[in-house]
Amino acid sequence: MPHDHHDHGHDHGHDHLSPSGHPFRADNDAPLTYWQTMEIAVRELLIEKGVTTAAEVQAQIEAMDARSPANGAAVVARAWTDPAFKARLLADASPAVREMGFDIGPLKLVAVENTDTVHNVIVCTLCSCYPRNLLGLPPDWYKTREYRSRTVKEPRKVLAEFGVDLPDSVTVRVHDSTADMRYLVVPARPAGTEGMDEAALAALVTRDSMIGTGLPRRPA
Amino acid sequence: MGGQDAGPVPPGEHDFALWEKRVDALVMVAQAHGLMTVDGLRRVLEDMGEQAFETMSYYERWVASLNENLIEAGAYSIEELGRKMAEVQERGDTYAAAARADGGADG
Structure with a gap:
């Protein structure tokens, strides 16, 4: 699933975008930095000491690259179509997503449901805790001091910056993640999706809708 | 950090560079081998102070914390x-x- 794009009115200059639509970041051809030097040194020391192997590090990277918001979207689509699954998911999300085959490790996963009257949004004020097993690595903005500072203080203003304008009649619940407890927002199923199958529904579920900073796509 | 004032949330995103993915992977590997914990990662990040958020990128802070934890654990x-x-x-x-x-x- 492609990443979500926020139209904040910024000109990103779409000259050099990667296949996922983001600018490439200078990598191998830029001058070596101190911290890159440290990464190489740490990795080689751990390999020389027999703590790890190059293959283990590479396998970890590949496992991480394989995780994407499509995993979370499949969970949400199942919840939209299978009331018994949804009940299990909201009661205890960890075993519910494991039954779909997703490895979430020892984490306590909590699924929170958006309705006509409640909108949930997740943040990690301490660092960058995120349901990475279901959504992949967190987006840059999730890790910024601006998002982490303000989401717990003025969530409606933050959500408005993401284009989510909520009426006062909707209660906003902010969930602060921890190292051991991660949240997944189950967005409300959009109107006009009656009769759509799970796969078609999953395509409507954006990454940001599962963080709470977005809403699902409307059916075409 | 939570609850403080700050400016608008910067919307940018980028694809991670290889060295950044390796830092992330090494943090996971170090945890898998019992050399550090998420709490240890966070402790060092918080000890860096706020100026680190102005001067270092995310994975720069992570590699610094990874290294600190590994030295404390006696890995090298x-x-x-x-x-x-x-x-x-x-x-x-x-x-x-x-x-x-x-x-x-x-x-």
């Missing part, structure tokens, strides 16, 4: 790190050149 000494970093710098001026240890095993 600070002298070994210093020697290794000097050796890495000798290899070349770019990440690609410096990461290519003996025989070009780098991906």
